[in-house]
Amino acid sequence: xxxxxxRKAEAAVDLPSHHSAxxxxxxxxxxxxxxxxxxxxLSLLAPDDRVLVCVSGGKDSLVLWDILMELGYRTEGxxxxxxxxxxxxxxxxxxLAYAGARGKEPIVLDLREEGIPIPEAATRARKExxxxxxxxxxxxxxxxxxxxxxxxxxxGHNLDDEAARLLGNLLxxxxxxxxxxxxxxxxxxxxxxxxxxxxxxxxxxETAAYGFLKGIDYVTEECPLSVDATSLVYKEALSLIExxxxxxxxxxxxxxxxxNRDVLxxxxxxxxxxxxxxxxxxxxxxxxxxxxx
Amino acid sequence: xxxxxxRKAEAAVDLPSHHSAxxxxxxxxxxxxxxxxxxxxLSLLAPDDRVLVCVSGGKDSLVLWDILMELGYRTEGxxxxxxxxxxxxxxxxxxLAYAGARGKEPIVLDLREEGIPIPEAATRARKExxxxxxxxxxxxxxxxxxxxxxxxxxxGHNLDDEAARLLGNLLxxxxxxxxxxxxxxxxxxxxxxxxxxxxxxxxxxETAAYGFLKGIDYVTEECPLSVDATSLVYKEALSLIExxxxxxxxxxxxxxxxxNRDVLxxxxxxxxxxxxxxxxxxxxxxxxxxxxx
Numbered sequence: 001x002x003x004x005x006x007r008k009a010e011a012a013v014d015l016p017s018h019h020s021a022x023x024x025x026x027x028x029x030x031x032x033x034x035x036x037x038x039x040x041x042l043s044l045l046a047p048d049d050r051v052l053v054c055v056s057g058g059k060d061s062l063v064l065w066d067i068l069m070e071l072g073y074r075t076e077g078x079x080x081x082x083x084x085x086x087x088x089x090x091x092x093x094x095x096l097a098y099a100g101a102r103g104k105e106p107i108v109l110d111l112r113e114e115g116i117p118i119p120e121a122a123t124r125a126r127k128e129x130x131x132x133x134x135x136x137x138x139x140x141x142x143x144x145x146x147x148x149x150x151x152x153x154x155x156g157h158n159l160d161d162e163a164a165r166l167l168g169n170l171l172x173x174x175x176x177x178x179x180x181x182x183x184x185x186x187x188x189x190x191x192x193x194x195x196x197x198x199x200x201x202x203x204x205x206e207t208a209a210y211g212f213l214k215g216i217d218y219v220t221e222e223c224p225l226s227v228d229a230t231s232l233v234y235k236e237a238l239s240l241i242e243x244x245x246x247x248x249x250x251x252x253x254x255x256x257x258x259x260n261r262d263v264l265x266x267x268x269x270x271x272x273x274x275x276x277x278x279x280x281x282x283x284x285x286x287x288x289x290x291x292x293x
Numbered sequence: 294x295x296x297x298x299x300r301k302a303e304a305a306v307d308l309p310s311h312h313s314a315x316x317x318x319x320x321x322x323x324x325x326x327x328x329x330x331x332x333x334x335l336s337l338l339a340p341d342d343r344v345l346v347c348v349s350g351g352k353d354s355l356v357l358w359d360i361l362m363e364l365g366y367r368t369e370g371x372x373x374x375x376x377x378x379x380x381x382x383x384x385x386x387x388x389l390a391y392a393g394a395r396g397k398e399p400i401v402l403d404l405r406e407e408g409i410p411i412p413e414a415a416t417r418a419r420k421e422x423x424x425x426x427x428x429x430x431x432x433x434x435x436x437x438x439x440x441x442x443x444x445x446x447x448x449g450h451n452l453d454d455e456a457a458r459l460l461g462n463l464l465x466x467x468x469x470x471x472x473x474x475x476x477x478x479x480x481x482x483x484x485x486x487x488x489x490x491x492x493x494x495x496x497x498x499e500t501a502a503y504g505f506l507k508g509i510d511y512v513t514e515e516c517p518l519s520v521d522a523t524s525l526v527y528k529e530a531l532s533l534i535e536x537x538x539x540x541x542x543x544x545x546x547x548x549x550x551x552x553n554r555d556v557l558x559x560x561x562x563x564x565x566x567x568x569x570x571x572x573x574x575x576x577x578x579x580x581x582x583x584x585x586x
Contacts, residue, residue, distance in 0.1 A: 170463055171534065171541055173548040233537045237530035241464065244526045248464055255466040264556060 005030070013209045016246035024213045031202060031210045035067050038201040042184050042257075045152060045196060051075045052150040052193075054141050055098075055106060057091030059211040059218040060156030062098050064199055066216060068154065069102070075154075077106035078144055080137055083117025084225060091219045098216065107148075109140055118225065129225040145193040157183075157197040160204035163253040164234035171234075179265040182257065203249070298323070306502045309539035317506045324495060324503045328360050331494040335477050335550075338445060338489060344368045345443040345486075347434050348391075348399060350384030352504040352511045353449030355391050357492055359509060361447065362395070368447075370399035371437055373430055376410025377518060384512045391509065400441075402433055411518065422518040438486040450476075450490040453497035456546040457527035464527075472558040475550065496542070 001011045001021055009023030022030055039045050051068060055061040055077045068075050079095040082088050092108065099106045111117050121136060122129040145153045162181070169177045183200040187193060199207060211218055226232065242249045294304045294314055302316030315323055332338050344361060348354040348370045361368050372388040375381050385401065392399045404410050414429060415422040438446045455474070462470045476493040480486060492500060504511055519525065535542045 171545045173545075173553050230538065233534055237533050240530050240533065241526055245523065252464045252466075260466050260557075264553075 012213065013206070015206070017203070017242070017250055018247075027209065027213065031206060032067065032070065034201045034206070035198055036071065038183070039071075039196075039198050042182075042200075044184050044198055045073060045154075047072075049073065049152050050150045052107075052141065052145040052148070052153050053077050054137070054153065054155045055079050055095050056156075057094040057219045058156070059216070059220075060158055060161075060199060060204075060207050062094070062156075062216050062218050063207050063211045063214075064154060064156040065098075066214060067210075068198065076150070077104060078141065079106050079108050080140055081108060081110040081112070082133060083110070083112045084119060084223060087219075087221065087224055090221075094217060094219050098218075107144060109144065111136070115140070122225075130229045130231070133225070142191070142193050142195075146191045150193060152194040152196055154196050154198055156199055156207075158199045158202055158204050158207050159249060159253060160235055160238070161231070162197070162200055163238055163249045164231050166253055166256055167234045167238060168230060175265065178261070182261065200253075201250075305506065306499070308499070310496070310535070310543055311540075320502065320506065324499060325360065325363065327494045327499075328491055329364065331476070332364075332489075332491050335475075335493075337477050337491055338366060338447075340365075342366065342445050343443045345400075345434065345438040345441070345446050346370050347430070347446065347448045348372050348388050349449075350387040350512045351449070352509070352513075353451055353454075353492060353497075353500050355387070355449075355509050355511050356500050356504045356507075357447060357449040358391075359507060360503075361491065369443070370397060371434065372399050372401050373433055374401060374403040374405070375426060375430075376403070376405045377412060377516060380512075380514065380517055383514075387510060387512050391511075400437060402437065404429070408433070415518075423522045423524070426518070435484070435486050435488075439484045443486060445487040445489055447489050447491055449492055449500075451492045451495055451497050451500050452543060452546060453528055453531070454524070455490070455493055456531055456542045457524050459546055459549055460527045460531060461523060468558065471554070475554065493546075494543075 001014075003009045003011045003023035003026050004020050005022055005026040009025070011021035012024050013027045014021045020030075045051065045068075051073050053061070053065045053068060053075050055065055057079065065075060065077055077095065077099055079092060081092050095106055095108075109115070111121075115121075115136070116124070118129055118133045118136065122132045125132050141153045141155075144150075162183070165177075166181060168174075169181060183197040185192075185195040202210075238249055238252075294307075296302050296304045296316035296319050297313050298315055298319040302318070304314035305317050306320045307314045313323075338344065338361075344366050346354065346358045346361060346368050348358055350372065358368060358370055370388065370392055372385060374385050388399055388401075402408070404414075408414075408429070409417070411422060411426045411429065415425045418425050434446045434448075437443075455476070458470075459474060461467075462474060476490040478485075478488040495503075531542055531545075
């Protein structure tokens with residue numbers, strides 16, 4: 001099959017949800033435009049922003065860093081070593097290798113030194129690992145960004161992540177989480193830095209294809225603690241529907257953002273939750289780390 | 294495993310979404326109470342109603358007729374022979390056998406004699422078979438109920454049907470259909486008879502178990518035209534989630550009815566749509582049948 005844009009090169013990426021297929025060069029252009037459009041539409045970033053990019057070592061976050069650098073934003077990478085078996089070591093290596101090849105030196109926070117490794121934190125908090133991990137990461141992302149003068153924190157969540165989260169929130173009619181679900185959470189009192197998800201318009205498949213075709217070397221294994229994560233079940237359910245009805249995921253999430261988010265939340269602007277309720281529940285969880293910046 | 298209610302007999306039906314398991318007798322009681330509760334909560338039926346039960350020959354509609362008779366409602370069965378290959382013949386036989394054994398004679402409408410068989414109707418309307426079939430059936434259910442003095446039409450849609458429909462409507466943010474999604478559609482102008490779904494609180498598995506344990510002989514095969522029905526994809530996606538998180542489907546649909554339906558529809562009461570827009574699109578589709586009662 002030929003690329004549907006240039007009609008010359010062989011198509012390398014098939015995108016049924018866009019009724020399209022692109023050769024690598026046209027796909028890069030498409031992907032870049034999707035991300036630019038996502039940033040522009042919701043005013044996620046300004047040219048003079050100092051962007052702290054949260055890089056786990058997985059494809060989404062490294063692709064995010066890559067495309068933000070390509071788009072000319074001022075970025076630094078922040079990697080949190082979660083202290084999860086060999087998985088964390090391998091993830092850290094990928095981040096350091098990627099950054100090193102581009103003359104960058106990421107900020108690295110090792111939870112075994114500053115803080116508490118996730119498996120132990122989950123045991124102490126008596127909560128599910130993914131939930132504790134999310135809270136701990138959000139806390140440190142914000143703390144480090146605020147302390148070091150970054151104007152915005154960027155994470156690599158893609159369309160599949162956000163649509164799956166939306167499905168979960170709707171299945172449980174969780175208005176609290178629905179009100180906080182948006183690619184832009186504005187700066188707020190108590191030192192909360194703006195938080196953005198610039199990849200909200202591109203799918204997981206698109207991000208993976210971009211990473212692969214750009215030769216970005218990322219951790220391909222899933223986190224060993226996330227095997228039973230509920231978010232994976234919602235993703236699987238949506239993938240099943242997407243396969244039969246390409247484009248459903250995109251319409252679902254974009255339809256939510258454009259109109260139905262306001263309807264469901266009484267026209268409220270995106271709100272910020274407490275950074276971390278487990279701060280309250282588990283005193284001492286963030287050992288060696290000042291609780292507020 | 295013992296029945297969790299009587300703690301004596303062996304459990305025959307396992308209901309993880311209710312953290313329960315019942316022997317046949319206790320399950321009949323449970324099922325009957327669920328249906329009674331569903332009727333009472335939304336005032337679906339009154340003791341003096343004359344109920345026209347739409348019976349396809351499948352498990353849901355025969356179980357509906359069975360339980361409504363057991364609950365003492367005045368019912369008659371209406372079967373529409375859709376003219377779909379051998380499937381329709383086998384379905385009709387099941388309905389006649391079930392009714393005959395209970396001294397009942399269902400009203401039968403044969404689309405090959407009055408009207409147009411579904412395969413031909415779909416070709417003429419240039420629409421998907423399931424969509425045309427639904428419209429044609431709704432039209433005749435209402436017409437026959439109104440002409441014969443029934444006060445209400447009852448269909449066998451269960452919790453799985455309604456939750457799948459809700460998921461589809463939310464994925465497409467279809468406010469028009471969301472506003473009409475309710476187990477009770479009230480009587481309305483232009484001869485629209487009240488329409489109810491008394492099985493809205495019981496799952497497909499529960500309905501199947503009830504039918505099986507009561508020895509009701511129903512058509513087990515799916516309609517050959519429904520293989521690609523989108524509703525089946527939504528059902529499959531929800532089943533995947535339900536399996537990992539029992540009870541999700543029930544909370545999803547009940548949460549919609551109890552609170553979020555109003556939020557999404559600006560507090561409007563359930564509205565009735567046009568009986569049949571294909572009446573307009575395809576004149577002559579209902580040959581030999583008066584268009585209005």
